Amino acid sequence: MKKILLLFLVSISMFFYGQKKYVVVIHGGAGTILKKEMSPELEQKYRDKLKEALTKSYEKIKEGKSSLEAVEAAIVVMEDSPLFNAGKGAVFTSDGRNELDASVMYGKDKSAGAVAGLTVVKNPIKAALAVMQKSEHVMMIGKGAEQFSKNQGLEIVNPKYFWTQHRWDALQKVKKAELKANQPNAFNNYHCPSYYWVDRKFGTVGCVALDKEGNIAAGTSTGGMTNKKYGRVGDAPIIGAGTYADENIGISGTGWGEFYIRTSAARTVAAKYEYQNKDVKTATEEVMLEIEKLGGDGGMIALDKNGNVAMTFNTEGMYRGMVTEDGEITIEIYK
Structure with a gap:
């Protein structure tokens, strides 16, 4: 009888408390990511780097550091890797440059910082944090943001630091297809011509973390879109579009940025959570479905105050991972 009662109590406990509590969730971009096109060696590199990002971030949480520090730790690991379209692995613009964007938000007081169009700051997420913590502004762009970053002592590099062969080759493929189609920059009602997606991957990186004090932070960093023109900026540095955090939930997106901006994607997720009890x-x-109906694609991660996590995408794959409060790591890539 005692054994039956014990099993009943365990079952009840699992019903109410059995769901794992996650403290960090990350993404490394979404897009046409197919196992048949991925060598075992390259897949392992992605898995190892995602694990490293989660481990560094979890260490901050375990030490009692803030969720902001945990977000920074994860994103710096991915910015320093040529595998992802952020920092070192940023894609090239049409004129052969690397332009970097990032943003961060702290749910406790809704403070936020963002940067766009950086070309010499090694870690844009650090610049976004500096804007949030050491200025009266939310967003800085271009030369001004770079000067501010220098003044704050952030690491400045030669633009050549961001040059990688595979990103350069991707730019040449898109340009070749563009020339063949004879449709330079042929956007029509926000829809890109097919040649634009020769390298159809959104390598933006992001992280959402929940610290021991119950505070949530979210951050996103990107190199934008291959062959982008005219100083184009997507959703990653825009608070409410690619990044959002409040006292209830944090979100980071990756995908076709124009659609995340038009749907206020990250903020809309938070609103659905708060006002519709979703x-x-x-x-x-629901937000990804709205983006898809408009013609966009990509993915997003979310983490709420109770440790519930979502990793949602409408592409063939998304580099993603999460870690529980007990340190259990999960990493996934394909659909």
Whole structure:
């Protein structure tokens, strides 16, 4: 009888408390990511780097550091890797430059910082944090943001630091297809011509973390879109579009930025959670469906104050991972 009672109590406990509590969730971009096109060696590199990002971030949480520090730790790992379209692995603009964007938000007081169009700051997420913590502004761009970063002592590099062969080759492929189609920059009602997606991957990186004090932070960093023109800026540095955090939930997106901006994607997820009582999975799925109906694609991650997580995408894959409060790491790539 005692054994039956014990099993009953365990079952009840699992019903109410059995769901794992996650403290960090990350993404490394979404897009046409197919296992058949991925060598075992390259896949392992992605898995190892995602694990490193999660481990560094989790260490901050375990030490009692803030969720902001945990977000920074994860994103710096991915910015320093040529695997992702952020920092070192940033894609090239049409004129052969690397222009970097990033943003961060702290849910406790809704403070935020963002930068866009950086070309010499090694870690844009650090610049976004500096804007948030050491200025009266939310967003800085271009030369001004770079001067501010220098003044704050952030690491400045030669633009050649961001040059990688595979990103350069991707730019040449798109340009070749563009020339063949004889449609330079032929956007029509926000829809890109097919040649634009020769390298159809959104390598933006992001992280959402929940610290021991119950505070949530979210951050996103990107190199933008291959062959982008005219100083184009996407959703990653825009608070409410690619990044958002409040006292309830944090969100980071990756995908075709124009559609995340037009739908205020990250903020809309938070609004659905707060005002419609939607869980993180439902809220992200509904927003991704809206983006898809408009013609966009990509993905997003979300983490709420109770440790519930969502990793939602409408592409063939998304580099993603999460870690529980007990340090259990999960990493996924394909659909």
